[in-house]
Amino acid sequence: MAHKLWATAALTFLAGEALLRTYWLSGGRWGYTACDRTDLGDPSNGCGAAQVTSLPFWPGWGTLGVCVALAVLVGWALRHPGSPVAVGSVWAAAAALATAAFPLHLLFQIPAAATGRPSDWRDLLARLALVLGAAALAGLATTLSPPRRPRDSAYRPVAPWARRSAYVAVALPLLGWAVPHGLWVLDVPFGIAATELDDIRRNLSLEAAVAITAVPPLAGLLTLGLVQPWGQRFPRWVPALGDRAVPRLLALVPAGIVAVALVTYGALSVGVLVRSLADGSRTWSDLAEGWAVAATLLVFVGWGVALGATAVGYHRATRGAGAVSADSHTPAGLTAGRPA
Known part of the structure; x- marks a missing residue:
């Protein structure tokens, strides 16, 4: 079912993030960056990431805890499909990941990197991963929502x-x-x-x-x-x-x-x-x-x-039924001024 596919995608993202943070906590530094985004210095080596001996809280234990909490949320939401609290909580988690990703930066980082400007690929990949995680949670939230009546194929003009x-x-x-x-x-x-x-x-x-x-x-x-x-x-x-x-x-x-x-x-x-x-x-x-x-x-x-x-x-x-068609402003369910 669709919600299980989205849940699998979300859990895969969370598992990947958790494994990466565990690797960093154990002393590894692949993928880790110590760069200050306002002053990249030498981004080719993560601004000396290999020399960082004590991992800050949020890149390590903080994010690992968030991953565990979000995995529990996904499991709980799967057990309560259609629940407004479950759907709203998953949407809130998706919005939080989207905010943390700052995808607006990708609009500048990607073309700048493509044209040869020094860029921090670790930070870039981390942002892309967060965007994908947010999309997976948003997809899960949508499929967990109560089903709506199918809409017809006519164009539905916006307000x-x-x-x-x-x-x-x-x-x-x-x-x-x-x-x-x-x-x-x-x-x-x-x-x-x-x-x-x-x-x-x-x-x-x-x-x-x-x-x-x-x-x-x-x-x-x-x-x-x-x-x-x-x-x-x-x-x-x-x-x-x-x-x-x-x-x-x-x-x-x-x-x-x-x-x-x-x-x-x-x-x-x-x-x-x-x-x-x-x-x-x-x-x-x-x-x-x-x-x-x-x-x-x-x-x-x-x-x-x-x-x-x-x-x-x-x-x-x-969404659902009740919108108007592109050729008429007659509400759905009425034909030529008479009830259908």
Whole structure:
């Protein structure tokens, strides 16, 4: 059954993580990184991970304990399918893993690494593993939910507010991220301090800069799938999948994970900025000089909120029965104004 397959995937992820942490606790260091993400140093050897003699709590015993707790949660949820508490707990665990993964960083790390910028592959793989674990738990939570009535093959349009949210989710990474970063790559000091612009010029290759600039708006375009027919049914020209219904999880799980990551990253970054202003490490004149850099933090929050709202609209439009068809605003169950 579907829920057993998702449970197997989740337990496999947890077992892998637990074995890796046990290996680290026993003295091994393969896959472990001691790099500070804000100052990689030499990421090729994990910033001296082999020389770390005492493993910090969270990479070791802390994560091992979390893995055991989540495995117990999966087993308990399998014994109580359909229970709102079980389903909600598994969803909460999936959201926690997605938040810990910070998948937004993958949008920058992967293209930067592909274009030759020094990258910490251990951290990159760890984030990818957490994203996969979150997806497995989200799939389990969905299959444990009470079954819904099957939906027909007609396109179910989303509410107008969800469509507007989708357009906002597309516009924000384009105007709030790609435009200023494109200007910085071209050496235009648009809302950025001269020292930061110099850092970009010295430390970022043209290929990496273009990739980092282009990936977020291209990813934002996928949001349109939540409000367009091709987000509910694959176009006919898609090999093997043409004209088949798009699994709801294929749209909702990635959208939910990315929305949580965007809001979390933006909110935490804004918090760090506020704290730096409060302790005097950054002044208001610094903020005014680099206002466009600070504004990108708000872009993340707005983008995440808009994406999340669009995903909610998609969920409401495609669940069960009672939605309207693409050709009529007549509620399901009524025909030509008369009860069916």
